[in-house]
Amino acid sequence: xxxxxxxxxxxxxxxxxxxxxxxxxxxxxxxxxxxxxxxxxxxxxxxxxxxxxxxxxxxxxxxxxxxxxxxxxxxxxxxxxxxxxxxxxxxxxxxxxxxxxxxxxxxxxxxxxxxxxxxxxxxxxxxxxxxxxxxxxxxxxxxxxxxxxxxxxxxxxxxxxxxxxxxxxxxxxxxxxxxxxxxxxxxxxxxxxxxxxxxxxxxxxxxxxxxxxxxxxxxxxxxxxxxxxxxxxxxxxxxxxxxxxxxxxxxxxx
Numbered sequence: 001x002x003x004x005x006x007x008x009x010x011x012x013x014x015x016x017x018x019x020x021x022x023x024x025x026x027x028x029x030x031x032x033x034x035x036x037x038x039x040x041x042x043x044x045x046x047x048x049x050x051x052x053x054x055x056x057x058x059x060x061x062x063x064x065x066x067x068x069x070x071x072x073x074x075x076x077x078x079x080x081x082x083x084x085x086x087x088x089x090x091x092x093x094x095x096x097x098x099x100x101x102x103x104x105x106x107x108x109x110x111x112x113x114x115x116x117x118x119x120x121x122x123x124x125x126x127x128x129x130x131x132x133x134x135x136x137x138x139x140x141x142x143x144x145x146x147x148x149x150x151x152x153x154x155x156x157x158x159x160x161x162x163x164x165x166x167x168x169x170x171x172x173x174x175x176x177x178x179x180x181x182x183x184x185x186x187x188x189x190x191x192x193x194x195x196x197x198x199x200x201x202x203x204x205x206x207x208x209x210x211x212x213x214x215x216x217x218x219x220x221x222x223x224x225x226x227x228x229x230x231x232x233x234x235x236x237x238x239x240x241x242x243x244x245x246x247x248x249x250x251x252x253x254x
Contacts, residue, residue: 126192174212205243
C-alpha cells in the first residue's frame with residue numbers, strides 16, 4: 001500500500017486494513033499522521049467529557065410556553081370588550097340607551113368585529129412567526145370603515161351647531177380611555193417578543209384609540225354622524241400619533 005492509498009482510506013473514515021497497518025509500521029510519515037490523529041481524538045473525547053461534567057447552568061429555569069394564537073386573540077378581544085363595557089357603565093350609557101335595538105345590533109357588531117381584527121393584528125405583532133391573518137394596516141382601516149359607514153347610514157344628522165364645544169369633551173374622554181387601554185396593551189405585549197417596535201407602537205396606539213371609540217359609542221348620546229366621525233374616530237388618529245412618537249423615542253434610545 002502507498003501513502004496516497006492510506007490518505008484516501010483515512011479521508012473516507014474507513015477502518016485500517018492489515019496492509020495499511022503494515023504500511024504505517026514501515027512508513028515514518030504515515031506513522032506521524034496516525035499519532036497526530038490519535039492525539040486529536042483523545043483530546044476531543046476529553047473535552048466532551050469535561051463539558052458534560054459541567055452540566056447546565058444552575059440558574060436555568062423552565063420557560064412557560066405561550067398559549068395558542070387563537071387563545072391569545074380571544075383573550076385580547078375579551079379584554080377589549082370588558083374594558084369598553086366597564087368604562088361605559090362607569091361613566092354612563094347614554095348612547096346605548098338612545099339607540100333602537102336594530103341600531104344597537106348594527107353599531108356594536110361593527111365595533112366588535114373591528115376589535116377582533118385589531119386583536120389579531122396585535123397578537124401577530126407580539127409573537128414572531130405567528131400566522132398572518134390580517135395585516136395591521138388592513139385591521140385599522142377596516143375598524144374605521146366598519147364604524148363610519150354604519151354611523152353615516154343610521155344617523156342622518158350632519159349638523160355642525162356646537163360642533164367644537166360638544167366634540168372636545170368626547171375627544172378628551174376617548175383619549176383618557178386610550179391612554180389606559182394602551183398601558184394595558186403595552187403590559188400584555190411584554191409577554192411576547194416584539195421584533196418591529198416602531199410598527200407595534202403605532203398599532204397599539206390605534207388599538208388604544210379604538211377602545212376610546214368603543215367607550216364613546218356606549219356613552220355619548222349625541223347621534224350626529226359628523227360628530228362621531230370627527231371626534232370619536234379622532235381618537236384613533238391621536239392614538240396612532242402617540243404610538244408613532246413612542247416608537248420613535250424607543251428607536252432613538254436604542
